[in-house]
Amino acid sequence: xxxxxxxxxxxxxxxxxxxxxxxxxxxxxxxxxxxxxxxxxxxxxxxxxxxxxxxxxxxxxxxxxxxxxxxxxxxxxxxxxxxxxxxxxxxxxxxxxxxxxxxxxxxxxxxxxxxxxxxxxxxxxxxxxxxxxxxxxxxxxxxxxxxxxxxxxxxxxxxxxxxxxxxxxxxxxxxxxxxxxxxxxxxxxxxxxxxxxxxxxxxxxxxxxxxxxxxx
Ligand code: AMP
Numbered sequence: 001x002x003x004x005x006x007x008x009x010x011x012x013x014x015x016x017x018x019x020x021x022x023x024x025x026x027x028x029x030x031x032x033x034x035x036x037x038x039x040x041x042x043x044x045x046x047x048x049x050x051x052x053x054x055x056x057x058x059x060x061x062x063x064x065x066x067x068x069x070x071x072x073x074x075x076x077x078x079x080x081x082x083x084x085x086x087x088x089x090x091x092x093x094x095x096x097x098x099x100x101x102x103x104x105x106x107x108x109x110x111x112x113x114x115x116x117x118x119x120x121x122x123x124x125x126x127x128x129x130x131x132x133x134x135x136x137x138x139x140x141x142x143x144x145x146x147x148x149x150x151x152x153x154x155x156x157x158x159x160x161x162x163x164x165x166x167x168x169x170x171x172x173x174x175x176x177x178x179x180x181x182x183x184x185x186x187x188x189x190x191x192x193x194x195x196x197x198x199x200x201x202x203x204x205x206x207x208x209x210x211x212x213x214x215x216x
Contacts, residue, residue, distance in 0.1 A: 001026060001080040001211070002105060004087070004096075004190075006181055007113035008174040009167070010120040010127070011196045012203060015136065016113065017084040019204060026080035029071050031064050031088075036159075054160050056169030058088055058177060065095045072099060080108075088178045093185075110185040111207060113196035117171055124167045130154040 038046030087093040132154025
């Protein structure tokens with residue numbers, strides 16, 4: 001199954017992608033994770049991307065398109081993939097279509113996870129991540145077991161771009177540059193919309209029923 005997860009920052013794309021990865025045994029391709037790893041390793045791409053990311057802006061299209069083209073060509077994507085956080089602009093969506101066509105493939109579904117802006121702000125400001133194992137927590141909804149520590153003992157941190165002012169900018173960027181993809185994929189009859197408010201299990205079962213019957 002070739003799947004794109006669409007939705008604003010904080011909609012839960014990453015969390016749901018991790019479950020779908022296990023269920024369908026296909027990789028999650030998160031451009032945000034790939035870029036954060038590049039920033040951490042201080043690669044030339046990471047150094048360039050950091051300023052955009054810290055400001056809540058999008059990294060230039062050609063950089064992320066290059067990342068995804070390279071990733072989709074790897075053998076583990078042959079069975080399918082879950083794109084999480086890509087495409088984010090119409091130009092990226094056009095490039096994705098071209099890349100897949102050149103590989104003789106296409107997108108099967110675009111799942112748009114919808115959450116009101118007021119909920120997103122609250123979700124994102126409370127988000128914390130473990131430096132050691134990458135597990136995510138929320139200071140209100142998914143409280144870590146020990147103060148400022150993960151269940152694995154790792155230190156928790158707040159992403160640089162999860163500060164309130166940056167979050168507002170990221171949400172504006174989503175509305176202006178990414179939300180048009182809802183119509184883009186709607187007109188290609190690929191779009192499935194899921195209400196992203198509720199418990200993790202609620203959302204998971206809504207996604208399952210939208211993908212219903214898809215064996216992978
Ligand atoms: P995410 O973890 O998906 O919220 O991404 C974090 C940040 O990485 C975004 O705010 C952007 O700066 C950058 N980023 C991730 N994916 C893309 C993309 N497809 N296009 C441009 N920038 C991206």
